[in-house]
Ligand SMILES: CC(=O)SCCNC(=O)CCNC(=O)[C@H](O)C(C)(C)COP(=O)(O)OP(=O)(O)OC[C@H]1O[C@@H](n2cnc3c(N)ncnc32)[C@H](O)[C@@H]1OP(=O)(O)O
């Protein structure tokens with residue numbers, strides 16, 4: 001399918017699927033084309049700036065709060081917009097990929113918000129991208145009503161408020177081309193949802209609400225703000241209707257929280273402490289520095305001083321500006337025998353207690369069985385209040401040195417930690433290749449962010465002599481063999497390839513998702529032709545004739 005307008009040509013190259021035409025309508029494709037025409041050049045420039053900044057950090061430049069934006073930080077006269085309908089009380093938010101069963105379970109879970117995730121929890125296969133949009137549309141239209149394995153799935157009368165997390169600026173959607181170029185994935189995820197659901201959501205007393213992942217600076221927040229203004233104007237929706245919570249999950253963004261809120265102030269719905277990507281980003285940015293070598297993943301907890309500085313500064317910044325501060329994801333998930341189930345609940349409770357006491361207004365959970373834990377914990381601090389924004393945390397003093405005090409988190413990686421990272425990354429890559437973006441592994445929720453930590457730590461440890469390449473390769477072979485034995489349908493060879501390319505390369509690749517998407521998930525012209533029974537020879541001949 002393709003849509004031509006005077007300014008652009010939009011083409012869908014992804015395979016067709018059931019009801020995809022309800023999402024990929026000519027109007028929606030034209031809308032994506034307009035977003036692309038307005039913003040793709042700025043995105044490209046900002047990605048180039050990301051690379052320059054990363055090089056500066058790698059070459060030893062200091063990271064600090066910017067002098068250029070001091071006025072924004074020191075001006076106590078501005079605040080973000082007040083909470084939008086459905087976003088006042090956010091004491092518990094559940095996250096997950098937008099699949100029909102998960103959607104119903106999340107919407108009915110008792111959480112105040114469902115964060116429908118196209119980022120860390122979704123493998124960006126084309127069917128997940130379009131299928132996810134169908135799920136959202138069906139949820140909003142109250143059409144999710146089906147029975148599976150004898151269980152009835154139907155959205156309750158008072159479901160959670162929906163917030164959608166589009167993919168980050170680093171990703172492209174290669175199954176949607178504008179003038180022959182892949183479109184920025186965030187514009188696709190945002191654009192399709194906004195086009196189909198913004199008005200419906202507003203008329204239903206909610207709104208088009210978003211979570212914005214992996215921002216690295218306030219210029220990227222400004223880009224999002226401009227996207228919102230453009231999209232609202234184009235569809236005749238009042239400015240300020242869109243609301244967005246920005247995940248502070250890169251170390252450079254932690255130095256620009258005030259500036260990010262300021263850029264989005266008309267559309268802001270606060271900040272979230274995206275702890276797993278934050279750790280990944282910290283490892284990635286300082287991968288060459290011996291004083292930034294972290295111990296086993298399991299030993300890096302949110303009580304580490306450098307992580308505490310980041311979360312407390314987030315609360316202080318948000319509350320000073322009248323914004324919600326939302327906590328992060330505890331990775332433990334319920335299940336297994338009674339003892340491990342209770343242990344997981346206890347770990348999550350401790351995490352949420354600390355967040356609530358530190359001043360967060362709510363937090364994330366990964367599983368419906370964790371909703372009561374989080375709701376009770378925040379409930380006992382909030383009582384009847386919907387949030388604790390009035391608690392300004394003026395006592396917090398977190399400077400650059402505190403945010404970067406990684407060396408206080410000592411300890412060398414252990415053999416279990418090294419094997420654990422390899423086992424998790426490999427199994428996660430296999431799941432991701434097969435279309436599942438979040439999985440339960442060894443009692444923990446693993447997604448793109450946690451898998452990034454696993455493969456980056458292996459790179460970092462190898463770089464700093466904590467483990468040899470030979471040992472990693474031997475363990476990788478053992479784990480690949482174990483995976484193939486556990487599950488003969490696993491794509492262990494492809495998963496192993498991704499691991500070798502992203503954890504053992506000479507230079508550390510920025511995101512495994514960029515590399516693996518391009519090599520493994522994109523449906524190429526050759527695949528389409530082969531499925532249609534067109535031979536390579538015929539395809540080349542046909543192409544040459546045009
Ligand atoms: C770093 C970050 O970005 S964190 C945010 C991104 N990550 C996520 O959102 C992960 C969210 N969590 C999940 O995807 C899942 O909980 C997993 C994959 C970890 C585990 O899922 P499962 O193996 O299905 O767990 P389990 O078997 O215990 O599920 C029991 C029931 O709960 C449902 N369930 C589990 N997690 C969720 C969820 N997050 N939302 C809604 N329903 C859920 C399952 O669908 C299942 O119900 P069903 O039988 O009706 O389908």
Ligand SMILES: O=CC(=O)O
Nearest residue numbers: 274275276277449
């Ligand atoms: O997106 C959340 C994170 O922790 O990463």
Ligand SMILES: [Mg+2]
Nearest residue numbers: 120274277449
């Ligand atoms: Mg993240």
